[in-house]
Amino acid sequence: MIELLNVTKSFSKGKEKFKVLEDISFSVNKGEILCLLGASGCGKSTLLRLMGGFDLPDSGSIAMNGSKVSKPTPDSILVFQEFNQLLPWKTVLQNVIYPLKVNHKYQSDQKRREHAEKYLEMVKLEGFYHSFPHQLSGGMKQKAALARALALQPSILLMDEPFGSLDALTRQSLQTVLLESWDKTGVSIIFVTHDIQEAMEIADNTLQRPRSIGSSEYMKLYEKLYTILCEK
Amino acid sequence: MMCIMKIKKFIWIFILLILWQITALSGKVSPLIFPSLGMILKAMVHAIIQGELLSQTLFSIAIIIEGLFIGAILAFVLAIVSRMSESLNSLVETLITLAHPLPGIALLPIIILWLGTGRASIVFIIVHSVLWPLLLNLITGFRATPKVYSDVGRNIGLNRLVLLKEIHIPASLPYLISGFKIAWARAWRALISAEMVFGAVGGKGGLGWYIFKQRVFMDTAGMFAALVVIMLIGILVEEVLFERVEVLTIRRWGMTEK
């Protein structure tokens, strides 16, 4: 459903150009969870932004359901690591309802509200509908962001280390919430993390040998990782 | 906390008033320089009953609101224009660099030639003194909007105009409010000094004109009465109006550092 073919992206630092992504190809099928694992600074966020249409690749192509990704769409929602991705001037409920309104989901406010509440309930945020984001803990903020993303019923969630700034316990409960929600909605997820542990919890339990990703250097690295994971 | 601060302020005001009165009554200074509180109060009551001070205050406030309104609209338009392209942005920044340091009063002779001596000229000066600080704050506010807000906006399908209205403007509200605070103070200063130079327009004048008239007729107590009115309005707007707005918006939303 999302397919990357020979994607390359470089940034210029002063006068120099340096490649961040080189020749990346892979695809994700409907309902799959793919974890992108890598040390910080290796280009995970860059890749995710390309997939979301926030930036364009230098060469290669990214296609979603057969059509080229050229700008962000509500059909693939990016969830960030930053806690302040909620709009501070809207309550939790309004934060979820507003994107529905923008995208003309449902005719009546009542329907939209019910829909939003359903997803807030799914991420276990009952009782905080009318709180403002600054009144929430970090974990609750990420839950709300997840609810906002899921409520739009996108085909794919692009999650950029969404639990990276949380303490271990909270992270675990959010991982559970995420997997439950995935179960209920069947959304495809690309989940970026630098934490192997987390990747193991989140990724589809059937670990497959990775399809070819990136350069040969990467492949070697991947092989190593793969053996570690499989041994477990 | 806030409450204690306020009480302290009141205590200080009270002390200053007492010191004023002691000085006035000491007999060492002429009442033409230092009128007593009683004289000032009498002058104020007299001016209010005569109807002059009140109507002139309203006249001043009306002009300021008009100037603020026009200035705010222009500031928004220019801020939006400056976001449209790199060269338009540099045009707007050049305009700010050129115009911002110019005191409105220095423009007065030219404004008289262009617009005459009517209300329009005073409004022009107020717009000038309000526009640039507002614009500067708006642009800074837009720049300071966290990238993640606009990413979220783009992701849910907002176009550029809606993005501006629904994301950038609320996100820069703290800057906008402090811009309006500066603008309000500048507008007052501009108005009072313009009126003191211009005098009345068509028989109607504002507080600046009132002060000027009291000055030429040597009514020092009357002059202070007008100053007190200006201070009271300042306190009312700063401590009540802006305070309310902040409590209802940025403080409620946790968008202040405090």
Place this chain on the structure above:
Amino acid sequence: MKRTIKWIAVLLVLLLGINTGCSKQAPDLKQITIAEQYGLAYAPLQIMKELRLLEKSDANLLVNWRQMGNTAAIREAMLAEEVDVGFMAIPPFLIGWDKGMEWKIAGGLSSSPVGLVSNRSEVSTIKDFTESDRIALPQPGSVQHILLSMACEKEFGDSHKLDNLLITMAHPEGMNALMAETDVTAHFTAPPYLTGELKSKENRLILSGEEVMGGEFTFIVGVATKSFHDENAEGYKAFIKALEESISFMETNKIETVEILSNAYAISKEEVEEYLDTQGVEYAAKVQGLDKFADFMKRNDYISKTPASKAEIMWDDVYYED
């Protein structure tokens, strides 16, 4: 709280200090500070300055000159005892006297034509003004304003009739506004602005000061504070003497006078001559027109009382003419 109280004590001390400081200011040895405004109506003062007549008249006197932007500023400086002698028109002097300022007229300085000029051909008397006209003049309570009010009283029986049309402008700005054909359609002014404006064909004189007053009157008078007059009697005498000398020098040494004034004002000799020859321009120590101003201003509540005797508003020996 204890700290606060300490602060109050400090403030009190400061304030009392200021107060006593003020009252001790007076007995500065042998100084005179004279304030004037810009314009040829103050010509004898330029002569006095240039020829150092005041210094010659009293060798021990330290003389300071101040040029100020408007009468109100001079009055305030005299109130603060920063200026001993100030020059101004009669109405602002009377307003200060009425408010309790301790000052009196020391002598006349000059007479000058003043007049109301309009650039609208439909306006030939003040009766022709409409709501949309704007009359520029220096400030309320100025001699120009009082003269216009007098004319209004005569013409309409209401001295405030045209107050709604007034606009406050210094002479040069007023002239600019009239010549540039902005919304200002009339200007109450004195030479050289008056003569300058009347040179243009569009402008005409619709009212003159002499016409309103029904005779000549002193335009600028010198006013001395009580503290200066009482505490520095010799300085005061020297000042009066120098003033008289300046005026008589102007009468007897025309060529030198023109040269000095041309330098002092940075204008050509021809312009100075033209001004000095203007009908109605006169320099004299006598004071004229005081009663008429005082009566009118009392009648129309600009002041609350009229002087009961000349001694109330003039120092001794001032030559007065009704």
